[in-house]
Amino acid sequence: MLDPAADLAAVHLKHVTFTYPFQEKPVLDDLNLDIRSGEFVLIMGPTGEGKSTLSLCLNGIIPHVLGGSLQGSIRVLGLDPSENEIAEMATKIGLVFQDADSQICNIFVREEVAFGAQNLLVPRETILERIKRVLHFVGLATQEDMPVFTLSGGEKQRLAIASVLAMEPSVVVFDEPTANLDPGGAKEVQALIRELKRNQITILVIEHDVANFIDLADRIVILHGGRVAYQGPPRQVYQQHGLDIRDRLGLRLPDVVYFALEAEKKGYHFETFPLTVEEVPLDYLKFQPASGQGTPASFATSLAESEPIIQVNHLCFHYPGGPTVLDDISFKVRRGEILAIIGPNGSGKSTLTSQFVGLNRPVSGEVNVCGLDAARATIKELAKRVGYVFQYPEHQFVADTVFEEMAFGLKWQGFPESEVNKRAMEMLEAFQLDGFKDRHPFALSRGQKRLLSVASMLVMKPEIFILDEPTTGQDLRNLDQIMAFIQDLNRQGLTIILITHDMGLVAQHAHSVLVLEKGRIAFHGTPWELFARELEIEDKYELSVPAVYKLHRQIRQRYPWLPPVSSPTELASYLIKKG
Amino acid sequence: MLFVYQPGNSFMHRMDTVSKFIWMMTMTAIVVVATRAIENLIIFLWLLSIGTVLSQFPLALMVKRILPLTAVSIWLLVIILIFYPRGMTPLATIGPFHLTFEGLDYGLTLFLRVLCLGTVSIIYALTTSPRRMINEMIEIGHLPYRWAYALYAALRFVPLLQTEAMNIMNAHAVRGAAEKKSSLLDFFKPIMRLTLPLLTGGIRRVQITAIAMDSRAFGAYPKRTNIDPVVAPLYGRVFMAVHLMIFVVFLIWHIFFVKGSLISPIVT
Numbered sequence: 119m120l121d122p123a124a125d126l127a128a129v130h131l132k133h134v135t136f137t138y139p140f141q142e143k144p145v146l147d148d149l150n151l152d153i154r155s156g157e158f159v160l161i162m163g164p165t166g167e168g169k170s171t172l173s174l175c176l177n178g179i180i181p182h183v184l185g186g187s188l189q190g191s192i193r194v195l196g197l198d199p200s201e202n203e204i205a206e207m208a209t210k211i212g213l214v215f216q217d218a219d220s221q222i223c224n225i226f227v228r229e230e231v232a233f234g235a236q237n238l239l240v241p242r243e244t245i246l247e248r249i250k251r252v253l254h255f256v257g258l259a260t261q262e263d264m265p266v267f268t269l270s271g272g273e274k275q276r277l278a279i280a281s282v283l284a285m286e287p288s289v290v291v292f293d294e295p296t297a298n299l300d301p302g303g304a305k306e307v308q309a310l311i312r313e314l315k316r317n318q319i320t321i322l323v324i325e326h327d328v329a330n331f332i333d334l335a336d337r338i339v340i341l342h343g344g345r346v347a348y349q350g351p352p353r354q355v356y357q358q359h360g361l362d363i364r365d366r367l368g369l370r371l372p373d374v375v376y377f378a379l380e381a382e383k384k385g386y387h388f389e390t391f392p393l394t395v396e397e398v399p400l401d402y403l404k405f406q407p408a409s410g411q412g413t414p415a416s417f418a419t420s421l422a423e424s425e426p427i428i429q430v431n432h433l434c435f436h437y438p439g440g441p442t443v444l445d446d447i448s449f450k451v452r453r454g455e456i457l458a459i460i461g462p463n464g465s466g467k468s469t470l471t472s473q474f475v476g477l478n479r480p481v482s483g484e485v486n487v488c489g490l491d492a493a494r495a496t497i498k499e500l501a502k503r504v505g506y507v508f509q510y511p512e513h514q515f516v517a518d519t520v521f522e523e524m525a526f527g528l529k530w531q532g533f534p535e536s537e538v539n540k541r542a543m544e545m546l547e548a549f550q551l552d553g554f555k556d557r558h559p560f561a562l563s564r565g566q567k568r569l570l571s572v573a574s575m576l577v578m579k580p581e582i583f584i585l586d587e588p589t590t591g592q593d594l595r596n597l598d599q600i601m602a603f604i605q606d607l608n609r610q611g612l613t614i615i616l617i618t619h620d621m622g623l624v625a626q627h628a629h630s631v632l633v634l635e636k637g638r639i640a641f642h643g644t645p646w647e648l649f650a651r652e653l654e655i656e657d658k659y660e661l662s663v664p665a666v667y668k669l670h671r672q673i674r675q676r677y678p679w680l681p682p683v684s685s686p687t688e689l690a691s692y693l694i695k696k697g
Numbered sequence: 698m699l700f701v702y703q704p705g706n707s708f709m710h711r712m713d714t715v716s717k718f719i720w721m722m723t724m725t726a727i728v729v730v731a732t733r734a735i736e737n738l739i740i741f742l743w744l745l746s747i748g749t750v751l752s753q754f755p756l757a758l759m760v761k762r763i764l765p766l767t768a769v770s771i772w773l774l775v776i777i778l779i780f781y782p783r784g785m786t787p788l789a790t791i792g793p794f795h796l797t798f799e800g801l802d803y804g805l806t807l808f809l810r811v812l813c814l815g816t817v818s819i820i821y822a823l824t825t826s827p828r829r830m831i832n833e834m835i836e837i838g839h840l841p842y843r844w845a846y847a848l849y850a851a852l853r854f855v856p857l858l859q860t861e862a863m864n865i866m867n868a869h870a871v872r873g874a875a876e877k878k879s880s881l882l883d884f885f886k887p888i889m890r891l892t893l894p895l896l897t898g899g900i901r902r903v904q905i906t907a908i909a910m911d912s913r914a915f916g917a918y919p920k921r922t923n924i925d926p927v928v929a930p931l932y933g934r935v936f937m938a939v940h941l942m943i944f945v946v947f948l949i950w951h952i953f954f955v956k957g958s959l960i961s962p963i964v965t
Contacts, residue, residue, distance in 0.1 A: 174908070183907075183908065204912070208913055213909070221906065223849075223906050225827050225853055226828055233915075239921065246924060266853070472867065498873060501872070508867075513864055513865045514869065516869055516874040560894075574872075
């Protein structure tokens with residue numbers, strides 16, 4: 119029997135249950151969802167709760183390619199993906215994935231855009247016209263004949279979007295489209311998605327960090343346990359269920375939403391629940407001075423007296439025969455400091471920190487780490503003092519069990535076996551990994567892998583701890599656990615260096631920030647000094663100022679005594695309790 | 698980068714890639730048949746002239762590209778010069794080693810053979826756009842486009858995998874996994890440790906690429922629209938045919954008029 123709702127909706131799912139082959143638990147479990155034509159829907163949910171699976175069901179990849187057991191009814195623009203060819207669905211719905219490098223399958227820009235239309239046997243002249251039109255739309259018109267590898271991360275993602283748009287779909291699904299991009303690239307893609315919204319295309323965006331899309335969304339859908347936990351207009355969903363979404367589901371909330379929820383806890387009630395800084399009713403909110411703990415910014419002042427643990431003087435570096443990567447870099451890191459190194463991709467962040475563990479050596483200048491000359495010290499000597507956690511945990515796994523992974527570095531440094539076993543077990547327990555000690559590291563979940571990569575470095579009791587992009591692929595709960603642990607160690611004197619694009623992380627944890635731009639230091643100071651240069655940050659360095667800072671600046675115009683804060687919760691702590 | 702395409706409009710650039718591929722294979726066969734140093738020297742000079750005149754690459758560029766190959770071939774020359782077992786005519790004695798003219802001739806032959814094989818590959822790679830190669834393999838060579846795309850996608854993954862391998866080796870180095878080479882097993886352990894993350898990362902990438910390709914209707918029909926018209930000038934086929942004839946004549950001459958077997962064994 120025909121379902122009238124199915125005919126009206128652009129996307130219609132009714133009692134959809136899907137189980138992957140060789141698995142017992144369904145990923146989607148009695149999922150019901152209708153999306154209207156031209157609607158912009160944000161889909162959120164904890165990792166592994168079926169968000170990406172949902173998108174693959176819509177274009178027929180599930181079940182045609184990936185198999186599995188699919189039950190219930192799905193209609194996309196009136197077509198059932200499981201009964202129609204993928205080629206037929208490809209003209210209705212397009213998918214843009216998180217990793218543009220893996221999505222792009224051609225070597226040149228032009229042929230990547232043409233790829234889908236060529237497969238559909240669209241006439242040559244039509245394809246050539248579409249290439250021009252779509253590349254102009256995504257702002258890559260001048261790169262038509264360029265090889266893909268010459269594009270930046272943001273340009274690659276725009277190309278991936280162009281290649282989908284060239285097939286002229288009515289519905290486009292974006293699966294974490296900005297997760298792998300630096301802030302500049304993310305802004306490019308966000309602007310493009312905004313433009314698509316203006317063109318009345320039905321858009322589904324799957325995201326962890328929704329702050330940049332929240333003002334566009336007609337509806338927000340929260341998936342949990344393979345079904346819709348909450349859905350509705352963002353204001354309504356966040357106001358009614360925000361605390362549950364954050365605390366029980368472990369999802370990240372936009373700073374403003376977080377602040378507004380804290381304000382409601384203090385008795386304030388918003389007739390229009392704010393989603394952006396501009397929407398916060400400042401006349402309504404009242405603040406008073408409060409005795410709080412020191413913020414990272416104020417703590418930085420006390421750090422000025424502590425001894426330098428890293429000293430970099432006039433460091434220059436280039437790979438053999440290559441261009442300059444680091445150009446006349448000089449700065450100090452003090453013991454107990456949390457330094458964030460930020461900057462666009464390719465600005466030299468990882469190359470700089472690689473000098474601290476001896477992976478690269480200065481071409482000229484000096485690098486002194488814990489009293490060792492990094493140009494001469496062995497990797498072993500440096501690694502004893504510096505723990506380095508790479509962006510992808512799998513890259514650093516070297517053993518066949520979780521326990522051996524933890525013990526590996528200790529054995530390398532020559533600790534006695536009893537000490538190795540004691541320390542390894544203590545650290546496994548601290549990170550709640552002791553129950554998995556005999557498992558292969560690659561068999562852990564994504565979050566557990568990150569915990570293991572951090573724990574296997576902390577077990578060495580380093581003096582300096584470097585974290586390269588700690589937020590990659592991590593949900594809020596996991597990230598909070600890691601940051602709480604290392605911040606505790608920081609209070610005991612551990613020096614921490616964060617390489618990150620996440621300005622929220624910088625605002626919340628860093629004492630100081632180093633901005634690199636084309637291998638040179640563009641800024642070195644406190645986060646608040648950096649955020650104060652808002653226009654310069656956004657235009658020149660292509661970074662984003664955290665919403666909590668923007669909100670704080672607005673409030674401070676009325677309450678000049680308001681000290682710097684590091685999080686929305688801290689900002690809300692200055693609110694006068696109502697009633 | 699030894700084998701990266703250099704755009705241009707030379708004789709070799711304009712030639713269709715299928716004829717050029719057959720020419721490359723023909724030259725490879727000629728090099729294999731040539732058993733004397735002087736023959737390989739003539740072939741090498743011929744290839745060098747194709748590289749500089751017909752491909753319009755500066756001699757300095759050709760030399761720069763060929764130079765890394767000489768490291769391998771000089772090593773080969775030295776080894777054969779020292780250990781060649783069938784030498785009869787003394788050349789010199791260095792310590793315990795008795796060098797012979799026959800060893801020198803055979804060493805030079807292999808030295809030049811490596812250079813010739815390298816040079817012909819370099820000319821092909823430098824004058825052939827990967828896009829045009831795949832397109833013409835499908836349109837002229839009638840290669841099924843699914844196979845051609847498998848090759849094309851693999852080409853795209855090479856630089857990504859190189860970067861990933863470097864990152865993994867760095868991560869292992871700071872964990873101490875790059876040290877300890879006291880036994881043969883210790884020597885191979887770093888390779889084994891590199892393989893697993895590289896393989897899992899590679900499989901993940903390939904899965905995403907395959908899904909992304911399927912999502913854009915790859916393989917929906919037996920054919921695809923070709924947007925780049927195939928240009929196959931006649932001279933390309935003539936060029937290839939002339940070399941094929943030279944190969945046939947050269948082979949017959951070697952079989953019937955040159956003493957000894959086609960490929961001289963090092964040990965009798």
